Amino acid sequence: MPRPPIDVPENGMIDEPGLRVGLSEGLAGARIILAGRYLCGSAALNPGAYQLRAEGGSVVLLDARAAVCARAQRLLLEPADAAGCAFTLPENSIGRNFHWQRTASQTFRGALTACCFEPGVLTLINHIGCEAYLEAVICSEMSPRSSAEFLKAHCVISRSWVLAQLQHRSHPRAAPDAAWTDAASHVHFDVCNDDHCQRYHGIGAVNAAARSALAATRGEVLVGDGGVCDARFSKCCGGITERFSTCWQDVDYSYLQPRPDCAPGTAEFIPPLSAEAGARRFIAARPAVFCNVGDRHILETVLPGFDFETSDFFRWQVTIAQDELRGIIARKSGCDFGDILRLEPLARGASGRIRALRIVGSKRTETVSKELAVRRMLSASHLYSSAFVVDTPGAGPVPNSFILRGAGWGHGVGLCQIGAAAMAHAGHDYRSILAHYFQGARLERLY
Ligand SMILES: [Zn+2]
Numbered sequence: 012m013p014r015p016p017i018d019v020p021e022n023g024m025i026d027e028p029g030l031r032v033g034l035s036e037g038l039a040g041a042r043i044i045l046a047g048r049y050l051c052g053s054a055a056l057n058p059g060a061y062q063l064r065a066e067g068g069s070v071v072l073l074d075a076r077a078a079v080c081a082r083a084q085r086l087l088l089e090p091a092d093a094a095g096c097a098f099t100l101p102e103n104s105i106g107r108n109f110h111w112q113r114t115a116s117q118t119f120r121g122a123l124t125a126c127c128f129e130p131g132v133l134t135l136i137n138h139i140g141c142e143a144y145l146e147a148v149i150c151s152e153m154s155p156r157s158s159a160e161f162l163k164a165h166c167v168i169s170r171s172w173v174l175a176q177l178q179h180r181s182h183p184r185a186a187p188d189a190a191w192t193d194a195a196s197h198v199h200f201d202v203c204n205d206d207h208c209q210r211y212h213g214i215g216a217v218n219a220a221a222r223s224a225l226a227a228t229r230g231e232v233l234v235g236d237g238g239v240c241d242a243r244f245s246k247c248c249g250g251i252t253e254r255f256s257t258c259w260q261d262v263d264y265s266y267l268q269p270r271p272d273c274a275p276g277t278a279e280f281i282p283p284l285s286a287e288a289g290a291r292r293f294i295a296a297r298p299a300v301f302c303n304v305g306d307r308h309i310l311e312t313v314l315p316g317f318d319f320e321t322s323d324f325f326r327w328q329v330t331i332a333q334d335e336l337r338g339i340i341a342r343k344s345g346c347d348f349g350d351i352l353r354l355e356p357l358a359r360g361a362s363g364r365i366r367a368l369r370i371v372g373s374k375r376t377e378t379v380s381k382e383l384a385v386r387r388m389l390s391a392s393h394l395y396s397s398a399f400v401v402d403t404p405g406a407g408p409v410p411n412s413f414i415l416r417g418a419g420w421g422h423g424v425g426l427c428q429i430g431a432a433a434m435a436h437a438g439h440d441y442r443s444i445l446a447h448y449f450q451g452a453r454l455e456r457l458y
């Protein structure tokens with residue numbers, strides 16, 4: 012499927028790009044239900060249930076009576092009628108490697124490629140236009156009851172983010188290194204359908220509010236530093252947004268600079284959070300910022316149901332017993348640290364997120380770098396954020412437990428979803444929301 016490169020045009024516009032979205036990797040087989048007629052090579056497939064299986068180096072498509080319909084290293088299932096056809100994966104896994112992991116039935120539009128890149132392993136890739144992809148993303152990432160301006164802001168950043176991934180695939184030398192983005196880790200497709208990239212959980216929840224937000228912003232992206240912005244977002248910054256380099260590669264962008272999540276001139280005194288004492292004071296406080304939302308109604312309009320399992324994320328606390336922490340760190344690192352004696356933050360980003368954490372054990376001492384690695388190392392799944400301070404109650408060289416007091420949910424870079432929802436609730440339009448979180452970026456219509 013040919014794609015135009017995603018350069019910011021001097022004048023004129025590009026065609027709407029097509030995307031290759033990875034739906035499933037690493038399984039030996041998958042059930043699939045076709046609603047509408049599909050074409051697979053010379054075979055015409057009637058609506059109904061089918062089975063895809065990796066056998067040796069080939070993909071085999073079987074019908075409900077287990078008769079072979081097609082067999083090849085790569086099978087393309089194309090809808091006979093793009094608007095009317097859809098396919099369902101009844102047992103697809105979502106939230107992979109996160110605490111909300113589960114399987115769900117997901118329905119997609121567009122074409123499907125089933126590939127066998129290594130013997131016995133099936134990879135499923137959805138081919139879909141950018142706007143149809145975004146329609147499902149907007150509904151997967153947040154509640155369709157979100158306010159219109161919040162949805163519009165999210166349309167622009169989700170579009171910018173995914174087009175920035177294509178931009179760096181078509182111009183790899185523009186990237187500082189091969190692992191410039193998370194999506195760069197995908198070899199066979201542009202983005203995956205899960206939290207690792209952006210949630211794309213199918214058309215189940217698509218609704219009129221998302222459609223009209225997309226139509227109002229069609230083709231609009233944020234542009235800065237000579238290209239489409241790598242417009243990051245997370246659930247809740249905790250009070251200050253974070254730098255790119257705290258979380259990913261050691262580069263920073265002019266439009267992703269840390270800033271207090273409040274209207275200009277209204278910030279209460281915020282101590283430098285890179286110093287331990289400043290971080291401690293900040294995390295103990297509840298500053299009046301956009302994402303300090305007490306109104307459950309606003310949260311309900313932002314978070315889809317399954318995120319609501321965790322609602323106290325602006326300031327949070329976790330207590331981990333010595334034995335438990337010792338076990339978790341051993342499992343995550345593959346090393347026996349012995350008793351965990353101290354957790355020492357060595358470096359923090361602008362939002363207080365720990366960039367480097369030294370784990371001092373009775374048998375071993377190591378330093379963990381980058382925000383997500385820190386979050387994952389200390390929890391069976393992962394902590395809400397790496398913006399936390401550590402206390403060890405009681406005396407003695409070996410603590411019985413560790414109390415982590417933290418702020419925010421997610422990496423904190425770019426748009427803060429809870430803060431943006433609160434801004435929209437307070438009457439800001441999407442342009443002013445984007446200008447707040449991506450200072451210096453321009454809004455442009457690419458197609
Ligand atoms: Zn991904």
Ligand SMILES: [Zn+2]
Binds near residue numbers: 249
């Ligand atoms: Zn925030």
